[in-house]
Amino acid sequence: MTSPTTEEVWDWLSEVPDPEIPVISVTELGIVREVRREGDTLVVAVTPTYSGCPATAVIDLEIEAKLREKGVTDLRLERRLSPPWTTDWIASEARDKLRRYGIAPPVEGTASGGLMAARAARLAGSSNLSVACPRCGSARTEKVSQYGSTPCKAAYRCTDCLEPFDYFKCI
């Protein structure tokens, strides 16, 4: 077959769902960092969301399976660490998909630096950030636990509609 262009490869990769959150693709999640050619070899650089995320291996396998299905034979996956993944790389359309799926998307100002800032503000007596309920939209929600069903999420509860939900933490 003729070699696919890198644009075609990006398109194919946008059909690969995240194994934990299947409503968004690996490209929307922002973990595919580069697609390039080295001679006849197609190289895809992927970054992990969290260092120990067990989905990383599954994601690599799914990317490989998709590209093989499209006829790519000469392929190498590369794990890239720098710069570290940030929730800012999640595409804006994907944030709406997350919300419709029942996961509150990352709120600005809760990224790691901002977290300690939020803590400092709380110690100083001012209010904490608010995460809107993905079901009813209420801002009256509370954190149940810093960690949820996966490393990248925290457990929240809406005090209006009482819905428990996952919040995608900012990092």
Next chain:
Amino acid sequence: MPSLPDMTTPKVETLGGGTGVEQDPHVSDAALRAPFFDWLCRMGDNTLILSHRLSEWCGHGPALEEDIALANTALDLIGHTQMWLALAGEVEGQGRSADDLAYLRDVMTFRNVQLLELPNGDMARTTMRQFLFDAFHAALLEKLSGSTSLRVAGIAAKALKEVTYHLERSSDLVVRLGDGTEDSHARMQTTLDAFWPYTGEMFLGDDVDAAMAEAGIAPPPQDLRPEWDRVIREVLDEATLAIPERRADVHKGGKTGRHTEHLGYILAEMQFLQRAYPGASW
């Protein structure tokens, strides 16, 4: 058809960032090899042993949320371990993988501080140990993000994002338990008093640390003390816990391979499978 690298244990040369990674001359510097390897083992063994301790809670947490949080923290730390020990194996140049270093070394060659190998005990002990280490860990990774070793800086920048959450969580729990019931307060203060003599080890420097500081790879450990003191004071103050008036540098030696009796038991469990069935894989 060329095969892909083993998915679960990425090749050490690509771990640091593949071809996107800048060349890091420190990694192949023969003069630095011995101290750099030792220092990377200290980093990886700290996260490995604490991760193992936390994983012991899995399925036994006092509440589902805590159980999940402890397991998730353990998961982050095992991710860091894989990065640090893979780099250690690469620096050593003897072909040892992260798994080889984790599963096939004996007690005397482990380099974690003693605080992290102490048994979990109750939630007061587990939480206090986590907090005392998190405050140190976050301060250290922050400095390492600016390391002259780009590989070290890359791992540190990645890990810092996660460790900031660890510190946030353990700080909140220390406040909740310290400023909680009479019982929880008493347990937290007793634990703090008991652990304090172990904390000094984190800030003791030796020849390995001096070589790392000289090369600009890592800060001298004592330089991290002011930031640690600041965080500890702020949180313990809010938790109504008193900073012990006793020496902090009593129990030490883990960084050079002298451990408490507890580490042997950890390794006996953690390494059993690889020792009994060499090369077994998932």
